[in-house]
Amino acid sequence: MKIATYNVNGISSRLPVLIRWLNETSPDVVCLQELKAPQENFPEAAINEAGYNAIWHGQKSWNGVAILTRNLPIEEICRILPGDPEDSHSRYMEAKVNGIIVGALYLPNGNPAPGPKYDYKLKWMDRLTLRAAELMSLDAPVLLTGDFNVIPTGFDVYKPERWVKDALFREETRTAFERLMGQGWTDAIRKLYPNDVVYTFWDYFRNNYERNAGLRIDHFLLSPHLINKLVAGGVDRHVRGWEKSSDHAPVWIQLNDVF
DNA sequence: ATGCCGTGGAAACCACGA
Numbered sequence: 507m508k509i510a511t512y513n514v515n516g517i518s519s520r521l522p523v524l525i526r527w528l529n530e531t532s533p534d535v536v537c538l539q540e541l542k543a544p545q546e547n548f549p550e551a552a553i554n555e556a557g558y559n560a561i562w563h564g565q566k567s568w569n570g571v572a573i574l575t576r577n578l579p580i581e582e583i584c585r586i587l588p589g590d591p592e593d594s595h596s597r598y599m600e601a602k603v604n605g606i607i608v609g610a611l612y613l614p615n616g617n618p619a620p621g622p623k624y625d626y627k628l629k630w631m632d633r634l635t636l637r638a639a640e641l642m643s644l645d646a647p648v649l650l651t652g653d654f655n656v657i658p659t660g661f662d663v664y665k666p667e668r669w670v671k672d673a674l675f676r677e678e679t680r681t682a683f684e685r686l687m688g689q690g691w692t693d694a695i696r697k698l699y700p701n702d703v704v705y706t707f708w709d710y711f712r713n714n715y716e717r718n719a720g721l722r723i724d725h726f727l728l729s730p731h732l733i734n735k736l737v738a739g740g741v742d743r744h745v746r747g748w749e750k751s752s753d754h755a756p757v758w759i760q761l762n763d764v765f
Numbered sequence: 766a767t768g769c770c771g772t773g774g775a776a777a778c779c780a781c782g783a
Contacts, residue, residue: 516773568781617781
């Protein structure tokens, strides 16, 4: 089973690129972030026509997440991250697909830091860590994936010294991420490529993609049950070079789907 | 060190992203 994550940066503007990539790579499960569309404007017909079922949680202007599957039923578990009834952002969906619990997330950016947006990010990470602990305690195959807006280490960014005060890389962010990982999650892409520079995002300006001045912020966290099922993974880097591309590239893993 | 680009929504600029 091939599972992918893709921050599309606006599904309306990205639809041709998304469909082209789906046709080219045929992932079985796709988690999308930054739909930037209200619930009623999700292009369900076009997604269905490409061969995918979808559940989504939209929001006007910002955020928005979706889970797509090809020939697999989706059993929705929830569409908000538990822990804060005041939080109105569409940033989390959870569903069971093919026996795996998939937590699909768009973690807050948090800039400028410090400030209220950074406080929100850290609180959101605390809530995610609580939910992740609950999922871990189920002793079931669980996958947390999406745009984490966290650069785990200095090896995951071009010129880390420029990012030490940024919400994606500052010490509190990395500490919070390490606390989550300490529950026993495995960073699938880093496990597959322990010694390679891997980026999943390149800013639109300053020819960052052409210069490979990127970040690795889109991740797959595997619960222990899935570690031995991981057979491959990578970044569909070339998609970032297409016309009208997102600033993120799709990232994917392949799991040996015997349960 | 920086929003230089891109998107959406409202309004012909601004918020937001990372």
